[in-house]
Amino acid sequence: MQEKCHLYKGAVFYFTDSPVNRKDSYVYIPNGALVITEGKILETGSYDAVKSKYMSIPETDYSGKILMPGLIDAHIHYSQTEIIGMYGKQLLDWLNDYTFPAEMNFNSPEHAFRIADTFIHELLRNGTTTCVAYPTVHPVSVEALFQTASSINMRIITGKVLMDKNAPDGLTDNVVEGEKESRQLIEKWHKNGRNLYAVTPRFAITSSMEQMQMAAHLHKAYPDTYIQTHLSENLNEITSTLNLHKGHSDYLNVYEKAGLLTDRTLLGHCIHLSESELKRISNAGAIIAHCPTSNLFLGSGLFDMQKANAAEAQTVLGSDVGAGTSFSMFKTMGESYKIMQTLGYPMSALETFYKSTLGTAKALKLEDKIGSFRTGSEADFIVVDPAVTPTQQLRKEYLMRANKWTIENQLFGLQITGDDRNISATYILGVKKSDTRSSHLALEK
Ligand SMILES: [Zn+2]
Incomplete structure (x- = not known):
């Protein structure tokens, strides 16, 4: 048994429960160790205790760094990787002026694979080991992403975008075609390796009621797939939706009528919800994907x-x-922290980290596989250096002098001053995937 094990030395941090309204929600072992065997978590504990049990196994020393579960990004468009930072529009113009023209190119396999490659490497460089991603309407865009993720055994959730109206020619499908292509992709990719499928009607403006109902039926036929869409991101979007889909009490009601509101449904944004909509989402057990940088941008x-x-x-x-x-x-x-500050809620770093690790895994019903270091979990983990810049180093020294170099202060510093530079390494199923300091990564065998 022990010959297949590997020990990683460092500070160990992971959640065991939600930190919202609760203490004792996490494990933090400053001088810790993590033992991996055959791509799974075997054990965590204090370095001395673990070392005495596994005297002769190979060891990698990450002293001074934090070993934590890989981050999970619950809402991202791989097809928009090249249009990040385009100036000055709100949602509907932004879609028409930047997004749709960029997404048109994904009918080309070469283009789709090129962007998928950069996308996956950007995720790894930033310590994200799982994401729920939107490709485009083109089946080849889905193939490219699943294939690229599979080549490094990365767990990914994605699915063909369904759009049968209010988008340019070349970016639309129809009810029959959309179903056929989605079904083929589900049959090929869902639960193939670590891949999982999300039935993906983009949102209520670009799908007819018939298409959304088809999507709901498709999910019912494959009940362990997910559904992802957007809800109440922008005020003009809400007005347009209710004009296009007459006779609904509110935006959420459109999805409810279609049968899309389930406990495996991810709803992007959800900014302008009524109390009633929020309550109905909660009752359904659906998942809100909060996307702060996008909402501000x-x-x-x-x-x-x-x-x-x-x-x-x-x-x-x-x-x-x-x-x-x-x-x-x-x-x-x-x-996210800054938005909540504006609204009078100084959200803890524990809450944001939870909602990017175990909290997301739980919402996705994958907590037995990802998001923590419990024994038997898949060994997707990251090595985080909490002080890589001169300012971060000074901050660390200041807090250490004050005896306040706590895990909460380290995490808070990471979310306020941190970025890809703080990710020293990213491991997928126990295999190191990156020297994360370079922009394009050599994958280690
Ligand atoms: Zn989105």
């Missing part, structure tokens, strides 16, 4: 985490690249 509005928590809605974090401005989940967490 497009001027969409401020999502209220405190209200969502009070309604007991499941909320997780997403980058929403390319309207989101960074692949870094640290930056995403930091912007």
Whole structure:
């Protein structure tokens, strides 16, 4: 047994429960060790205790760094990787002027594979080991992403975008074609290796009611797939939706009527919800993907985490690249913190980290596989250096002098001042994937 094990020495940190309204939600072992065997977590504990048990196994020394579960990005558009940082529009113009023209190119396999490659490497460089991603309407865009992720055994959730109206020719399908292509992709990729499929009607403006109903039926036929879409991101979007889909009480009601509101449904944004909508999302067990950098960038509005928590809605974090401005989940967490500050809720770093690790895994019903270091979990983990810049180093020294170099202060510093530079290494199933300091990564065998 022991000959297949590997020990990693460093500070060990992972959640065991939600930190919202609770203490004792995590494990933190400053002088810790993590033992991996055959791509799975075998054990964590203090270095001395673990070392005495596994005297002769190979060891990698990450002293001074934090070993934590890989970050999970619950909402990201791989097809928008190249249009990150495009100036000055709100949602609907941004889609028409930047997004749709960029997505047209994904009918080319060469283009799709090239962007998928950069996308996956950007995730790894930023310590993200799982994401729930939007490709485009083109089946080849889905193939490219699943294949690229599979080549490094990365767990990914994605699915062909369904759009049968209000988008340019070349970016639309229809009910029959959309179903056929989605079904083929589900049969080929869902639960193939670590891949999981998300039925993906983009949102209510670009799908007819018939297409959304088809999507709901498709999910019912494959009940362990997910559904992902967007909800209430922008005020003009809400008005347009209710004009296009007459006779609905509110935006969420459109998805409810279609049968899309389930406990495996991820709803991107959810900024401008009524109390009733929030309650219905909570009752359905659906998942809100909060995307702070995107919401600020497009001027969409401020999502209220405190209200969502009070309604007991499941909320997780997403980058929403390319309207989101960074692949870094640290930056995403930091912007979320600032939004909540504006709304009078000084959210803890524990909450943002939870909603980017175990909280997301739980919402996705994958907590037995990812998001923590419990024994038997898949060994997707990252090595985080909490002080790589001169300022971070000074901050660390200051806090150490004050005897306040706590895990909470380290995590908070990462989300406010951190980025890809703080990710020293990213491991997928126990295999180191990156020298994360370079922009394009050599994959280790
Ligand atoms: Zn989105």
